[in-house]
Amino acid sequence: MFPYTSGDLHIGHWYIKAPSDVRARFKRMQGYNVLHPMGFDAFGLPAENAAISRGIHPYEWTARNIDNMRRQLKSMGSMYDWSREVVTCLPEYYRWTQWFFIRLYNAGLAYRAEAAVNWCPRCQTVLANEQVVDEGSCDRCGTPVTKKALEQWFFKTTRYAEELLDHGGLNWPERMRTMQRNWIGKSEGAEMCFSLEHERAGQNEIRVFTTRPDTVFGVTFFLLAPEHLLVSHLTTPERKAEVDEYVAWCRQQTEYERLALGREKTGVFLGSYVINPLSGERVPVWITDYVLPTYGTGAVMAVPAHDERDYEFAARFSLPVRMVIAPPDWSGEELTEAYTGEGTMVNSGSFSGLTSEQGYQAICDLLEREGRGKRTVIYRLRDWLISRQRYWGAPIPMVHCQRCGIVPVPEEDLPVLLPPDAEFRPTGESPLEHCAAFVNTSCPECAGPARRETDTMDTFVCSSWYFLRYTSPDTQDAPFDEDRVRYWLPVDLYTGGAEHAGLHLLYARFFTKALRDMGLVSFSEPFRHLFNQGTIVYGGGKMSKSRGNVIAPDEYVAEYGADAVRGYLMFIGPWELGGEWNDSGLIGISRWLNRVWSLVTTEYHPNRQSAAAGEDERELLHMLHKTIKKVTTDLEKFRFNTMLASLMEFTNYLSKLKENRTVSDASWRRAITDLLLLLAPSAPHLAEELWERTAHTYSVHTQAWPEYDEDLAREEEITIAIQVNGKLRDKIQVPASIGEAEAKELALGSERVKAHIDGKKLTNVIYIPRRVVNIVIT
RNA sequence: GCCGAAGUGGCGGAACGGUAGACGCGGCAGUCUCAAAAACUGUUGGGGGGCAACCCCCGUGUCGGUUCGAGUCCGACCUUCGGCACCA
Numbered sequence: 001m002f003p004y005t006s007g008d009l010h011i012g013h014w015y016i017k018a019p020s021d022v023r024a025r026f027k028r029m030q031g032y033n034v035l036h037p038m039g040f041d042a043f044g045l046p047a048e049n050a051a052i053s054r055g056i057h058p059y060e061w062t063a064r065n066i067d068n069m070r071r072q073l074k075s076m077g078s079m080y081d082w083s084r085e086v087v088t089c090l091p092e093y094y095r096w097t098q099w100f101f102i103r104l105y106n107a108g109l110a111y112r113a114e115a116a117v118n119w120c121p122r123c124q125t126v127l128a129n130e131q132v133v134d135e136g137s138c139d140r141c142g143t144p145v146t147k148k149a150l151e152q153w154f155f156k157t158t159r160y161a162e163e164l165l166d167h168g169g170l171n172w173p174e175r176m177r178t179m180q181r182n183w184i185g186k187s188e189g190a191e192m193c194f195s196l197e198h199e200r201a202g203q204n205e206i207r208v209f210t211t212r213p214d215t216v217f218g219v220t221f222f223l224l225a226p227e228h229l230l231v232s233h234l235t236t237p238e239r240k241a242e243v244d245e246y247v248a249w250c251r252q253q254t255e256y257e258r259l260a261l262g263r264e265k266t267g268v269f270l271g272s273y274v275i276n277p278l279s280g281e282r283v284p285v286w287i288t289d290y291v292l293p294t295y296g297t298g299a300v301m302a303v304p305a306h307d308e309r310d311y312e313f314a315a316r317f318s319l320p321v322r323m324v325i326a327p328p329d330w331s332g333e334e335l336t337e338a339y340t341g342e343g344t345m346v347n348s349g350s351f352s353g354l355t356s357e358q359g360y361q362a363i364c365d366l367l368e369r370e371g372r373g374k375r376t377v378i379y380r381l382r383d384w385l386i387s388r389q390r391y392w393g394a395p396i397p398m399v400h401c402q403r404c405g406i407v408p409v410p411e412e413d414l415p416v417l418l419p420p421d422a423e424f425r426p427t428g429e430s431p432l433e434h435c436a437a438f439v440n441t442s443c444p445e446c447a448g449p450a451r452r453e454t455d456t457m458d459t460f461v462c463s464s465w466y467f468l469r470y471t472s473p474d475t476q477d478a479p480f481d482e483d484r485v486r487y488w489l490p491v492d493l494y495t496g497g498a499e500h501a502g503l504h505l506l507y508a509r510f511f512t513k514a515l516r517d518m519g520l521v522s523f524s525e526p527f528r529h530l531f532n533q534g535t536i537v538y539g540g541g542k543m544s545k546s547r548g549n550v551i552a553p554d555e556y557v558a559e560y561g562a563d564a565v566r567g568y569l570m571f572i573g574p575w576e577l578g579g580e581w582n583d584s585g586l587i588g589i590s591r592w593l594n595r596v597w598s599l600v601t602t603e604y605h606p607n608r609q610s611a612a613a614g615e616d617e618r619e620l621l622h623m624l625h626k627t628i629k630k631v632t633t634d635l636e637k638f639r640f641n642t643m644l645a646s647l648m649e650f651t652n653y654l655s656k657l658k659e660n661r662t663v664s665d666a667s668w669r670r671a672i673t674d675l676l677l678l679l680a681p682s683a684p685h686l687a688e689e690l691w692e693r694t695a696h697t698y699s700v701h702t703q704a705w706p707e708y709d710e711d712l713a714r715e716e717e718i719t720i721a722i723q724v725n726g727k728l729r730d731k732i733q734v735p736a737s738i739g740e741a742e743a744k745e746l747a748l749g750s751e752r753v754k755a756h757i758d759g760k761k762l763t764n765v766i767y768i769p770r771r772v773v774n775i776v777i778t
Numbered sequence: 779g780c781c782g783a784a785g786u787g788g789c790g791g792a793a794c795g796g797u798a799g800a801c802g803c804g805g806c807a808g809u810c811u812c813a814a815a816a817a818c819u820g821u822u823g824g825g826g827g828g829c830a831a832c833c834c835c836c837g838u839g840u841c842g843g844u845u846c847g848a849g850u851c852c853g854a855c856c857u858u859c860g861g862c863a864c865c866a
Contacts (some may be wrong), residue, residue: 148853175782182781183861189866208864223866262779263797290864300866309864380865498860535860571802573791576786578859585790585821588802594817642792645801652801721797725845729799752833766846772796776846 001498002039002086002466002503005047005065009072011551011569011581012543015536018496018566019575019640021078025681026635028079029705035488036079037470039086040066041095048392048424056393059420062089072553077562077684079701084471088462093469095415096393096479096567097462100511102408109514110186112406114502115385126150126389133542136258146252153396153455154383161379164523165510171529179501185380187211190364192373194222194274194301197282200233206274209296209378213367214359216278217348218303218324219315223267223752226250227295234285236271236296243268243287253458258289265290265313276301277372279349280364288313290593296378304338310584311338324348325356384507386458391424391431392733393456401443401450406536410444416452416591430454463504464511467491467526485521494527498537505530529636534578563683564590570640571684590649593686596679599654604668609660616662618716623653624671625712631678632708647678665693669694674706722747723774724756740767747773 025037046056102109105284118127120138140649158701167177187210246268267288270685304314325343345359367373419438424431432454443450471488510524539549567589572579627650634643680687693701722730730752
């Protein structure tokens, strides 16, 4: 994932980027054609906020940050292909973001509707969801955020809800799939119609969604969201004052307050009734804020006996509770809480006696037969609200014409440039609204006077397709080159934080599927293999500027070198777990790199006199191949910490060998050469320098990755543990080829073992090849 | 509340159901030095016994279980960190 242009890179960014660079280098040495690009997610609120507080233009702030970040990323020793860099705030990029918008619009996947957006009453501005922090308050001033209804642009992500649930064929962490599944929130159930006693606002019924149609005979009251369109029509005159007051009170609630658990249920009776489609019963209609206007139909059939929330509501307002699903072991006692499990239907007319599952099906069948309802599936996922009443984003390329309505800007007229001189202080309206030169235009269809759309796009739109642009950043007449997209994509390995499960990763998947359906790409999923690295923490929390616990890489690079910083970040622990930054750990890697330096740069003088020479030659070869194997398999598995540990072990071994001087000069050089190749991805600077000093030709990074010989990597002599009743009593050195009988014999012959088994009855001897002999006695 | 991940020496962490603590930091002792730093060498889980080479016991969050054998598998719980959370 490319970074947001927030300014200085801190160690947390390096933690994300350095291991992925090591992997890319490793794969390149293995002979793959590796596309390892970098770019910048450059539109968005932080730039605008920084611009406002510093009195500079967001572009200037962003460009400065990009320059600095590019410098830092280069100092890391990364192999990024900078010729492919994409910067989302440049017209050559956002031109295509706009192009996609128009394509989505033409495909019916972009639409305009009224929606409630986050609104900060103090800053007088709309906030993005990610700017609503800490229990629903404004990121900048801490004021509780409210909702405000505005005409908004949406992308129809819900059209792909079902397909987005399917991660088949993807190598993604289970956790990420679960997070996305929960986010999408599929519910199966039934829709059914409750009739009104009198026609209201042209309607004579209200639809509800329920996952439990089997409980329909237990409905004792009926709930509407306070925002439901029929509320005013169903309010009787004598109840009006109270209802109005309640609705007004709900409107004041912040979203956080409204969704908070554990608050007492609130609501008011409207004075009207609806008719249960199955029992024909007349039930009172209430409104309550726990019914959400945006989920289902905004109306709920309340079954207090079998729903915890409805039970609480009934208890609060003394409404009747009627059991209709009997628990399996029920003996007629009263409920003290809602029973939400399966059971046998009771008090349910002709359905009584059925199991809840049978009743579910039978009631759905009846509803469908009579046209009073149907089986249905709903999702928690909502359409993606992409308009932002902010300046620093890609302008939505639409024109409002009094005669023709909403008209897309013709593709050949793109990009719709963001005017550099607009006033962007927050006023509650889109800043572009006040930029006459931008707003006033002519209609592409009738050429009459028209106004441009003044909202800009959510930055997540920009980041939903950048990986496509990496394949062909020079393409002028299209967002990407089809042949090159076919060659490179989908992405083989995508790394980034897990926090994007419900955002970027879902949006990018939606985009890819939409593009596929438009015939623009031939694959359905953008990222085949996803790996989530952990988070680096410092002083008890995630590093961030606002916390003031940021570790800057630059000074460490100056003191210890980039290779040591990269190495330390990998050595902290498994990449997916993250870890605590600790200065003292860096010293270990730095010392090791220095030892490698002197090991390689000081001369080796073989001493052929030693009798052990032949033996040591063999051992060196074994150690070398064992190390190559370990480093290779660890890099495949993202185990950078143990990969480095095995390289350290190998250098420690070589240091001893160098003192003994028992191997030939040629063998020594072979070992050093391979050591440098194994080191190259992790410590690219040091490896390159030592490569040159050992009389090799430039560059170590274009060499082939060393191969290992399985036979040589295998141990010749092994240690077998001897246990008595599972307790370790002795160890024996034996050839790796030892057989079962011989191993058992050696074990039983051991003096130490004898002391433990003398005089006891031997009941069993278990042999685990190459590991253990366990002698069982009683 | 629900879902996920994790709990191992003074610290970061290793460990296909089979020798717990690889590798590194820190500590201790030594070499070098007038001295210190750096570097290098050795040592380092806890407790007990022995002049000694060594020997014994205890140890992977807690309590149970499976197994010849459990850090690893199963069940219940505790703690920490992430994510979701009145979704009918």
